[in-house]
Amino acid sequence: MLAQPLPGDISTAAVIGAGLMGRRIAGVLARGGADVVLTDANPDILAEAVGVATEMAALGQTPGTVTSALTIAEAVAGVDYVTEAVIEDLAVKQELIAEVSALNEHAIIATNTSVLPVSQIAINATAPDRVVGTHWWNPPDLIPIVEVVRGEHTSEPTMQRTLALLEHLGKLAVRVDRDVPGFVGNRLQHALWREAIALVADGVCDAETVDLVCRNTIGLRLAKMGPIETADYVGLDLTRAIHQAVLPSLNTDATANAILTELIERGDLGAKSGQGFTSWPPGRREQAASELAAHVKNQLIPNSK
Numbered sequence: 001m002l003a004q005p006l007p008g009d010i011s012t013a014a015v016i017g018a019g020l021m022g023r024r025i026a027g028v029l030a031r032g033g034a035d036v037v038l039t040d041a042n043p044d045i046l047a048e049a050v051g052v053a054t055e056m057a058a059l060g061q062t063p064g065t066v067t068s069a070l071t072i073a074e075a076v077a078g079v080d081y082v083t084e085a086v087i088e089d090l091a092v093k094q095e096l097i098a099e100v101s102a103l104n105e106h107a108i109i110a111t112n113t114s115v116l117p118v119s120q121i122a123i124n125a126t127a128p129d130r131v132v133g134t135h136w137w138n139p140p141d142l143i144p145i146v147e148v149v150r151g152e153h154t155s156e157p158t159m160q161r162t163l164a165l166l167e168h169l170g171k172l173a174v175r176v177d178r179d180v181p182g183f184v185g186n187r188l189q190h191a192l193w194r195e196a197i198a199l200v201a202d203g204v205c206d207a208e209t210v211d212l213v214c215r216n217t218i219g220l221r222l223a224k225m226g227p228i229e230t231a232d233y234v235g236l237d238l239t240r241a242i243h244q245a246v247l248p249s250l251n252t253d254a255t256a257n258a259i260l261t262e263l264i265e266r267g268d269l270g271a272k273s274g275q276g277f278t279s280w281p282p283g284r285r286e287q288a289a290s291e292l293a294a295h296v297k298n299q300l301i302p303n304s305k
């Protein structure tokens with residue numbers, strides 16, 4: 001146990017769900033000095049995750065410990081901070097948050113949902129004022145931003161303590177003051193994907209061309225200058241004129257594009273099945289993952305804040 005709590009008055013944490021995200025979030029917490037208990041419904045995943053989080057923690061100057069627990073009750077007993085990173089299923093998360101809030105009457109309870117409303121996830125919590133959204137991006141130790149989302153009942157002290165902890169962990173923690181689906185990042189991202197997929201579905205150009213144009217135009221600029229600053233930079237009069245000309249023809253579908261269902265029903269799921277909009281021969285997925293991680297790392301040095 002630490003003599004001095006970390007910012008946010010937090011010394012101990014539990015991470016529920018030790019998959020892709022949970023194990024690395026646990027690693028970041030322990031690297032920053034918190035004593036972390038990991039748990040997962042699958043004991044094999046849990047054992048592997050403890051190894052990953054322990055290796056990450058060892059990189060810290062005064063790291064905390066990483067241990068595992070086989071039950072949620074054991075994991076959350078007495079800790080100051082709990083984060084869940086279980087599957088993206090509203091009912092599962094609702095049940096889990098209700099259980100955790102009843103088992104631990106003082107901890108902040110964070111949900112790592114990507115798009116589900118935090119207020120809905122907290123609906124059965126005994127103390128929804130302690131429930132907060134913390135949307136980490138993958139890989140959580142590399143991508144700087146964590147979106148800290150205020151649910152309908154999240155208290156200001158819960159927001160402040162969560163922001164203080166995440167900043168201590170080296171994250172760029174940003175406030176999202178309204179609980180809208182997809183928060184900030186995923187709304188922006190999926191507005192772009194909706195249009196990208198519609199361009200292909202409508203036969204405007206092929207899939208390769210969409211990505212080539214995106215990567216070699218806005219993709220080159222976005223890590224340096226965001227859309228709001230760019231609007232100011234090019235001029236709001238020009239921005240208005242462009243919007244008046246182009247917005248009426250942009251895709252506004254409120255449901256997923258039918259081309260996705262057609263591909264999925266054919267068994268074309270993308271990299272995991274070998275074919276999506278484009279072909280994924282063996283090895284392409286692994287190569288894409290390592291090239292992407294290297295590219296992100298290179299961009300972080302000058303642009304981290």
Ligand SMILES: NC(=O)c1ccc[n+]([C@@H]2O[C@H](COP(=O)([O-])OP(=O)(O)OC[C@H]3O[C@@H](n4cnc5c(N)ncnc54)[C@H](O)[C@@H]3O)[C@@H](O)[C@H]2O)c1
Pocket residue numbers: 016017018019020021022039040041042045084085086087088089092096112113114115135136137138
């Ligand atoms: N993968 C991403 O890129 C990404 C990015 C940001 C946020 N998220 C969000 O993070 C969360 C986790 O995603 P992931 O990609 O790590 O998923 P994952 O499938 O890799 O891991 C989920 C883990 O939760 C465990 N689990 C499921 N139900 C459980 C329960 N009731 N109790 C204990 N353990 C349980 C599973 O055994 C699994 O190991 C999701 O809400 C997801 O939307 C994912």
